[in-house]
Each structure stands twice: as C-alpha cells, then as structure tokens.
Amino acid sequence: MKRSAFRFPSQRNPCFGNSLSRRGMLAAGAMSGFGLTLPDLLMRQAFAEQKTYDAIKAKAKSVIHVFLPGGMAQQESFDPKPYSPLEYRGELRPIKTTTGEHFCETVPQLAKRADKFSIIRSMTHGEAAHPRGVHNMFTGYKPSPAVQYPSFGAVVSHEYGPRNNLPPYVCIPNVPNEFAGTGYLPSSYGGFALGSDPARGDFKVRDLNLAGGVDEQRFLRRKSALQIVNHSFDQMHTADNVGAMDTFYERAYDLLDTPAAKEAFDINKEDNKLRDKYGRSEAGQRLLMSRRLVEAGVRLVTMTYGQWDMHQNLTGNMKKTMPSLDQGLAALIDDLSDRGMLDETLVMVTSEFGRTPKVNTDAGRDHWPKVFSVMLAGGGIKGGIIHGASDSTAAEPDSDPVSPADLAATMYRLLGIVSDKELMAPGDRPIEIVDGGKLITSLMA
Structure with a gap:
C-alpha cells in the first residue's frame, strides 16, 4: 500500500510537537482568529515540509560508510571539552581547525580540511550495549524482537541493484556484524565481502x-x-x-x-605514491579500496577499522589507533575531490555510540549513547558545518539532537531513495525503510 505524500509537521516545530503543547494550542487559537483553523495550520505545515523535502535533490551516487566498532570517544576526536575539569576533558589537547572550530589533537590532518566536511555533535540514542547500538547505526531502527531490519547496504542493493556488473553492496574486509545483513529482505541483497585485508602484502579477493x-x-x-x-x-x-x-x-x-x-578489486593498480599518501595501514588501504570500488560502480561500501572500546588507557590507545584513520580519511577527501567525485560520493563515519563524560579509574571511558559525533562529507553535504552541540561535559545534546533514523533518512534522501517507502517483510507486512526520521536540512547543500 503506497503512502500518501501528506506528512505531519516536524516534531521539532516549536508549536507542534508529538502532541500539541500549551504554547502550540495558544498559537493555533490565535491563528484561528484570523480565519485559519487547526487543520489548516497542520496542512500548511505538512505541505511546507513536503516542499522542503522535494526541493532537496539527490546528489550522491555512492556511499562509503566508515564504521568504527566499539564506540569512538567524541571528546578525543571531534568534540573536545577544553574548559571542563581534567577528569572530564581528558589528557589530550584541542587544536584549531581551518574553520575556527576545535577538534582533538588526534586528528590534525582532518583539522586542516574541516571546510571539506561536516560534523554532527549531537547524535543520540538510548542503547548502551554494543549489539543494540550497532543495530541502530546500521539500520536506522531500534532493535526489535519481532523484526530483523535490513542494513543500509541491503536497502540500497534492493532499491538500485548492480551497476557496471559490480556488486551493489561491498564490505571491507568482511561483513562486520550481524546487523550489516539483509534483515527481512531476501538474502540475495547481502554484501559481497572481500575476505582479505587490502593492507596485506598478499592481498587477494576471495573467489575472484x-x-x-x-x-x-x-x-x-x-x-x-x-x-x-x-x-x-x-x-x-x-x-x-x-x-x-x-x-x-x-x-x-x-x-x-x-x-x-x-x-x-586490484589495489596494486594504484600508484605507489597515492598508496603512501593514504598510508600503508589497515585504515589507509581499506579507504583506498573503498574509493576504487565506488569509482568503478559499487553503490555502498561498508568499511570497518580499529577497536574503539577503550575502557582503559584511552590516551595511549587513541594515539595508537587514530593517526592512520586521520591520514586515510584526509587522503580520501583529497582524492575524491581531485577526481571530481566528492560531490557524488557520500562519506559517512560512524560508531555505535560515544564514551562517558568522565574518565574512569582505569584512565578510560565507558559506553555512552546519549551523545556522540558523526562525520559526513560529500554527496550533497555542506562543508565546514558543525550541526548540534553537546553540553559542557559531553553528557547529552545541548541543541539539535539527531537520531539514527534522522541520519538514515538524510543518507537515503541524498541517494534519491524515499525513506518512508514501504518494503514487504515476510507475511506481506509493509515496513517503512525508515520510521519517522527527519532530514538534517542544515547540512544538505
């Protein structure tokens, strides 16, 4: 059953929330005195939102989803808190970016390119367990005992299919978790896994x-x-x-x-100088392979790197793990830009959640889903924007909270996929690709 184009007003509208607030009722009453009834207001708001939605053109042809398993610390990456007490801000210093904002010292190369991408500092959900957090960030849905939801890659594969005889959905180096699968969709929409790491000297794609x-x-x-x-x-x-x-x-x-x-899939075809620029590391060579694949026609690449569940020795572990990611992502942005591919390739860097506001007794941080950061570049995303904010200790969103459904809906819209389209689950049960996600319009070019 096809859904109507009618949409109810945004939940973030000051007058119209999940239910009408007292302020909203007063506003509606005041407007009705000028001849507008409450249904008129709702309809006008709905049409205004639909007009905004329709005005945003699909710009991304491919997505590179860089997933950092374990939960990357927002304070030690894109959301430092230099004015908080030491037990909150941690040991690492902030550095200034090209836009005047501050990142952590762990990402100096990205800081020099901050005008080329945007950061969401107000990602939030309620799942502090790894599997449940991963589910949110791979599907846009909260976990459910009744439904297995498809991953982003499976949905894109279902909606668009192969291009240039390449698999539409590829995982580097392997399918990273159970939630990167097809869910209720047929298993034919699953990801093609390389089965080997491009950083290895004897790298060879399995079954090719x-x-x-x-x-x-x-x-x-x-x-x-x-x-x-x-x-x-x-x-x-x-x-x-x-x-x-x-x-x-x-x-x-x-x-x-x-x-x-x-x-x-033959990374050895790349120029050695470019391979060196990305870094001869797991992060660098996986990112380079990702670029090769989207350039050739793969629609969505899921690339995983590192282990970010740093309950102990956070400073030392970040200094060990982050440099190769910083180098590789900076090279990826430069490379996509140089090839004229950045405008049509969405790069999305996520993790299942963030880390606790306060450093623990083992000099680490624990699981924290209430607020964390996501990086977005290219594919219709503006550069140099910080969307939302966390509070002074990175404990919760201070403004413009973004849910996994919001992020998913935005990604799909940039690809030209209608996020509230209904797909059929077993038993002829219609389920929306995303349930209720709102577009992050301030980031969309």
Missing part, C-alpha cells in the same frame, strides 16, 4: 579468480552445465536461500566475465 587448472573454455562449459542443473532444481525449490545462491552465482559470473569490474 578461476581455480587452478581451469581455463576460460572449461569455465564456460562448467557455467553452462550448472545453469541446466539449476534450472531443473529451481522448478522444485523456491526457498529464499536457493534464489539467493542463484543470484550470487550470476554476480560472480558477471565479475569473472568483466575484466574492468574484476580490476576494480
């Missing part, structure tokens, strides 16, 4: 080369024979995993049959 002793003619004969067998088998079995296996085989054949698509 013919087996030893199999030449092209023998491969084609095998493919033809398998298609005959599968056709008979498919007549008797219609299970999802059977259809998914057929899809995987066909996409694998497309890769093997298309040299240009296959070459996209």
Whole structure:
C-alpha cells in the first residue's frame, strides 16, 4: 500500500510537537482568529515540509560508510571539552581547525580540511550495549524482537541493484556484524565481502579468480552445465536461500566475465605514491579500496577499522589507533575531490555510540549513547558545518539532537531513495525503510 505524500509537521516545530503543547494550542487559537483553523495550520505545515523535502535533490551516487566498532570517544576526536575539569576533558589537547572550530589533537590532518566536511555533535540514542547500538547505526531502527531490519547496504542493493556488473553492496574486509545483513529482505541483497585485508602484502579477493587448472573454455562449459542443473532444481525449490545462491552465482559470473569490474578489486593498480599518501595501514588501504570500488560502480561500501572500546588507557590507545584513520580519511577527501567525485560520493563515519563524560579509574571511558559525533562529507553535504552541540561535559545534546533514523533518512534522501517507502517483510507486512526520521536540512547543500 503506497503512502500518501501528506506528512505531519516536524516534531521539532516549536508549536507542534508529538502532541500539541500549551504554547502550540495558544498559537493555533490565535491563528484561528484570523480565519485559519487547526487543520489548516497542520496542512500548511505538512505541505511546507513536503516542499522542503522535494526541493532537496539527490546528489550522491555512492556511499562509503566508515564504521568504527566499539564506540569512538567524541571528546578525543571531534568534540573536545577544553574548559571542563581534567577528569572530564581528558589528557589530550584541542587544536584549531581551518574553520575556527576545535577538534582533538588526534586528528590534525582532518583539522586542516574541516571546510571539506561536516560534523554532527549531537547524535543520540538510548542503547548502551554494543549489539543494540550497532543495530541502530546500521539500520536506522531500534532493535526489535519481532523484526530483523535490513542494513543500509541491503536497502540500497534492493532499491538500485548492480551497476557496471559490480556488486551493489561491498564490505571491507568482511561483513562486520550481524546487523550489516539483509534483515527481512531476501538474502540475495547481502554484501559481497572481500575476505582479505587490502593492507596485506598478499592481498587477494576471495573467489575472484578461476581455480587452478581451469581455463576460460572449461569455465564456460562448467557455467553452462550448472545453469541446466539449476534450472531443473529451481522448478522444485523456491526457498529464499536457493534464489539467493542463484543470484550470487550470476554476480560472480558477471565479475569473472568483466575484466574492468574484476580490476576494480586490484589495489596494486594504484600508484605507489597515492598508496603512501593514504598510508600503508589497515585504515589507509581499506579507504583506498573503498574509493576504487565506488569509482568503478559499487553503490555502498561498508568499511570497518580499529577497536574503539577503550575502557582503559584511552590516551595511549587513541594515539595508537587514530593517526592512520586521520591520514586515510584526509587522503580520501583529497582524492575524491581531485577526481571530481566528492560531490557524488557520500562519506559517512560512524560508531555505535560515544564514551562517558568522565574518565574512569582505569584512565578510560565507558559506553555512552546519549551523545556522540558523526562525520559526513560529500554527496550533497555542506562543508565546514558543525550541526548540534553537546553540553559542557559531553553528557547529552545541548541543541539539535539527531537520531539514527534522522541520519538514515538524510543518507537515503541524498541517494534519491524515499525513506518512508514501504518494503514487504515476510507475511506481506509493509515496513517503512525508515520510521519517522527527519532530514538534517542544515547540512544538505
């Protein structure tokens, strides 16, 4: 069942919240004295929001989702608190960015490029356990015992399908967690995993080369024979995993049959100087591979790096883990810009939650979902913007809170996907791609 274009007013409107406030009722009453009834006001607000939504054009052709598992500390990255007591601000210093804002000293290269991307300092949700926080940041939904929601990559794969004979959804180096899967969608929309790390000297993409002793003619004969067998088998079995296996085989054949698509996975084709610029590290080479893949036609790449669950020795661990990410992300932004790809490639850097306002007795910080930071660049995102703010100790949002649903709805809109479109779950149950997320219009170019 297709949803109407009508939308109710934003929950952030000062007059119209989740339910009408006393101020809202007074405003509505005052306006009705001029001939506008409450339904008129609601309708006008709804049409105004729809007009704003329609005016935002899809600009992103691809997404690079950089996920930092464990929960990156906002204070030691993009939201330092230099005026708080030491037990809150931590040991690391703030540095000034090109926009006059302050980041932590752990990201000096990104600080020099702060005009090229934006930061959300008011991300928030209520899940302090790793799996539940990860679910939020990969699906835009709170976890539910009744429904398995699809990941961003699976939705994009479902809505757009392959481009240039490449998988629409790729994970580097592997599918990172159970929530990066297809949820209630058919498993054929799952991510293609490299199975190996691009930073390794012996890096080789799993299943992308013919087996030893199999030449092209023998491969084609095998493919033809398998298609005959599968056709008979498919007549008797219609299970999802059977259809998914057929899809995987066909996409694998497309890769093997298309040299240009296959070459996209060969990171050794890159110039050594550029590889050095990204850094010969896990973060650097995974980010470089991400750029290669979106340039070739992959629609969404999920890349994971590091372990950010730093309950102990936060300062030392950040100094060890962050430099290669800082170098790699800075190189990625430069590289995309130099190639004319930044405007059409959305880079989204997230983690499942942030860290506690106060440093613990082990010189670390613990889980904290109430407020944390997200980085966005390219693909229709303005540069040099700080959206929202945390309070003086990074304990909760001080302004403009952003939910996982808001972030997801914004990402989908930039890709041209209608976020409240209904997809069909098993049992013919319609479920919206995102339930109620609001566009972060202040960040959208």
